[in-house]
Amino acid sequence: MPSINNFSASTAKKLAKILNQDRSGEEILAYGLTVLLSTVSGIVVIALMASILGVFLPTLAVTLGNGFLRISSGGGHCTSPGRCNLLGAIVFPLLGHLTVQLSEAPYQLRLLYLGAALLLCIFIVLLRAPVLTANKPLPEQKIKRLRLRSLITAVLISGAVILLTLRQQSGYALALATGALWQSLTLLPAGISLIAKFDALLISLSAKIKGGDYR
Amino acid sequence: MKNILYKALGVLAFVLTLVAQTNAANACIVHFYEPDLPEALRE
Numbered sequence: 001m002p003s004i005n006n007f008s009a010s011t012a013k014k015l016a017k018i019l020n021q022d023r024s025g026e027e028i029l030a031y032g033l034t035v036l037l038s039t040v041s042g043i044v045v046i047a048l049m050a051s052i053l054g055v056f057l058p059t060l061a062v063t064l065g066n067g068f069l070r071i072s073s074g075g076g077h078c079t080s081p082g083r084c085n086l087l088g089a090i091v092f093p094l095l096g097h098l099t100v101q102l103s104e105a106p107y108q109l110r111l112l113y114l115g116a117a118l119l120l121c122i123f124i125v126l127l128r129a130p131v132l133t134a135n136k137p138l139p140e141q142k143i144k145r146l147r148l149r150s151l152i153t154a155v156l157i158s159g160a161v162i163l164l165t166l167r168q169q170s171g172y173a174l175a176l177a178t179g180a181l182w183q184s185l186t187l188l189p190a191g192i193s194l195i196a197k198f199d200a201l202l203i204s205l206s207a208k209i210k211g212g213d214y215r
Numbered sequence: 216m217k218n219i220l221y222k223a224l225g226v227l228a229f230v231l232t233l234v235a236q237t238n239a240a241n242a243c244i245v246h247f248y249e250p251d252l253p254e255a256l257r258e
Binding site for chain 2 (some may be wrong): 033084
């Protein structure tokens with residue numbers, strides 16, 4: 001099965017040859033294409049799964065809450081775009097479904113959940129962000145900047161959640177807060193380990209089924 | 216025709232470079248996968 005990585009590498013090689021780019025230019029093109037394809041395909045599979053489950057808009061709000069924070073805070077990772085997309089296609093529509101269920105809970109309970117989710121999110125971000133991977137080393141100065149940006153993003157998301165709640169849009173408020181909470185949980189060692197276990201499980205499953213690796 | 220195709224590929228390369236630089240400057244874009252950062256984008 002052709003992987004996003006292999007497709008990006010071969011496409012970048014051809015593109016670099018046509019545009020007379022050197023080896024580093026080719027690597028940058030391959031990196032950009034991998035990031036673009038894995039992000040777009042991830043969004044498509046999440047939207048597809050959410051539509052099938054009938055929770056498209058709540059899932060979109062969960063993904064936005066998660067995505068805004070993830071840009072600066074980082075978090076746990078899978079080791080291939082395919083497994084990453086599969087995880088997103090399972091987790092986000094499920095969280096979208098959960099927030100739909102939660103929006104039917106009594107008002108006080110919803111407020112309690114929102115307060116707890118936002119406080120926990122800010123606390124974890126303050127303690128852990130950013131969580132980076134070994135294959136993307138960043139200088140200390142940039143890490144400090146990302147830490148500050150993560151905190152600002154968490155506070156801005158909290159502000160948006162409060163505004164939505166005041167405007168009687170608690171369904172979207174719940175979804176946004178849940179997305180941010182899930183993202184902050186992926187900053188914790190337990191969250192990173194959970195994603196790594198999911199990754200390892202898929203690797204072993206695909207090896208058993210096809211005698212190969214699912215990418 | 217060849218000229219237009221060449222320009223279109225140039226635009227594509229520009230967009231891909233921009234995406235690469237954006238991802239390199241941030242922790243990650245909305246996904247659970249992080250490819251190896253190219254040497255040219257390391258600081």
